[in-house]
Amino acid sequence: MGGQQTLLKVRIRRFFCDDVSCPRRTFAEQVPGVTTPYARRTPLLRGVLEKIALALGGRPGARMTRLLAAEVSRTTMLRLVRALPVPAAGTVTVLGVDDFAFRKGCNYGSILVDMHTGRPVDLLPDRLADTFAAWLREHPGAEVICRDRASGYAEGGRTGAPDAIQVADRFHLLQNLTKAVDRAVRAHGKCLKDRPESEAVAQPRPATDAPEGRRVEVTRQRHAEIHALHVKGIGNTAISRALNLDHKTVLRYLRAATADELLTEVVPRIRDLDKYVAYLAERWEQGCTNAAWLTAELRGRGYRGSERTVRRQLHLWRDGSVKPTAVKAVAPKPREVTGWIIRPAVERTEREQADLARILQRCDSLRTVDRLVSDFGGMLRQRQGQHLDAWIAQARSSGVTQLVGFADGLIKDYDAVRNGLTLPWSSGAVEGNVGRLKTIKRQMYGRANFDLLRRRVILAE
Incomplete structure (x- = not known):
């Protein structure tokens, strides 16, 4: 029959019942x-179809059943999944929690993972603190809660399981530090470029005194309003509509731990044309000043920018405001420098180490950033949480606005951060389950209801 x-x-x-009061007359x-x-x-075939439906879903599972000569429709496959009972979560002593997006930037849910088994135990329809706290009260017994830096899960953990130890994930700590370092590197973008000593200008340290003015007042007010709404679990799109702000503006305010990080001087981004300025200046000196012709030559060398950018560069040389000087050394991109600083010295190549050394020699602030990042990285990798107080004190007195904001964020979540730098628990298993959940969600093209997604995530092998 195979x-x-x-x-x-x-x-x-078939058996017949003679009792006239019995609602059933026959029994098979x-x-x-x-x-x-x-x-x-x-039952054997039903069990096979249930496993196929959990692994593949409706339409792909129905196609698979044709190959197995047990063809059923896609709606039947979904009904089989929905008919399966969801096992009770039981007592989870070490619980991991993280969010996932139903639709990125709009709707989010939460996934809960048993850290001992690495298996998801439940899904929540949102990431609000009250929802998480209610789940913890319904499932008492949590002793350790592994989470990211989201304030909603912190508040929910304190409310629903006040005796549980909260552990901030080390990956998210390093991710937060990387964002702070990237902002610091971009704020000192002038120090990334090699210049002759005669033209070198020392990059000043950021002022410790906050600037004053209408712009500063509005920035601080918006930062407080956006973060207050975010703490309540309101999505970014809803925040942008409520405050009449662009979605990208809301994201920029959320990435900044303090308002001072938004008040630093903005350095223009490195253009794609910068690496071709040497050739462009050489052709200019030879008498070729046609922007369209030069753009065609640059495209043959790999330039992917627009002719308008080339025309703007030539206009600066044409009116005499800037002299066409061919600079052979191209400044590294800020994200490259951020990667050099974040990675341990043993993982850098000789060229990266040499380029970073020249940059740090020119900028005292970035040299301070590199030292503090190295200390924090060693503390994180070796789990030496006892040094956290000393590191926070050094960061707050460093004068680097971005690191001061990062240190202030650590203080707000001090207990969880110290536990994360001391205890062996981490949210790696949770991140893995989030990746698996995304795969399942995309198999269903984002059109499945929450109950179907919940069953497939929890019951699938």
């Missing part, structure tokens, strides 16, 4: 392991 559709014709007995005999009441397929 690979062929098989129909079983079973002759069974069942064959153990072969038949069940009101079923059109055997």
Whole structure:
């Protein structure tokens, strides 16, 4: 019968009830392991179809059943999944929690993972603190909660399981530090470029005194309003509509731990044209000043920018405001310098180490950033949380606005951060389950209801 559709014709007995008060008049005999009441397929085949539906979903699972000669429709596959009972979560002593997006930037849910087994135990329809706290009260017994830096999960953990130890994930700590370092590097973008000593200008340290003015007042007010709404679990799109701000503006304010990080001087981004300025200046000196012609030559060398950018550069040389000087050394991109600083020295190449050394020699602020990042990285990798107080004190007195904001954020979540730098627990298993959840969600093209997604995530092997 392998690979062929098989129909079983079973002759069974039917029993009649003589009791007139009984609502059932007849009773059919069942064959153990072969038949069940009101079923059109055997328990063995039903179990196979359930596993296919959990692994593939509706339409892909239906296509697979055709190959197995047990064809059913996609709606039948989904009904089989929805008919499966969801096991109770039980007592989870070490719980991991993280958010995932139903639709990025709009709707988010939460996934809960048993850190001992690495298996998801439940999904929540949102990431609000009240929802998480209610789940913890319904499932008492949590002793450790592994989470990211989101304030909603911190508040929910304190409310729903006040005796549990909260552990901030080390990956998210390093991620937060990387963002702070990237902002610091971009604020000192002038120090990334090699210049002759005669033209070198020392990059000043950022002023410790905050600037004053209408712009500063509005920036601080918006930062407080956006973060207050974010703490309540309101999505970025809803915040942008409520405050009449662009979505990218809301993201920029959320990335900044303090308002002072938004008040630093903005350095223009490195253009794609910068690496071709040497050739462009050489052709200018040779008498070629046509922007369209020069753009065509640059495209042959790999330039992917627009002719308008080339025309602007030539205009600066044409009116004499800037002299066409061919600079052979191209400044590294800020994200490259950020990567050099974040990575341990043993993981840098000799060229990266030399380029970083020249940059740090020119800028005292970035040299301070590199030292503090190295100390924090060693503390994180070796789990030496006892040095956290000393590091926070050094960061707050460093004068680097971005690191001061990062240190202030650590103080707000001090206990969880110190536990994360001391205890062996981490949210790695949670991140893995979030990646698996995304795969399942994309298999269903984002059109599945929450109940179907929840069953597939929890029940799938």
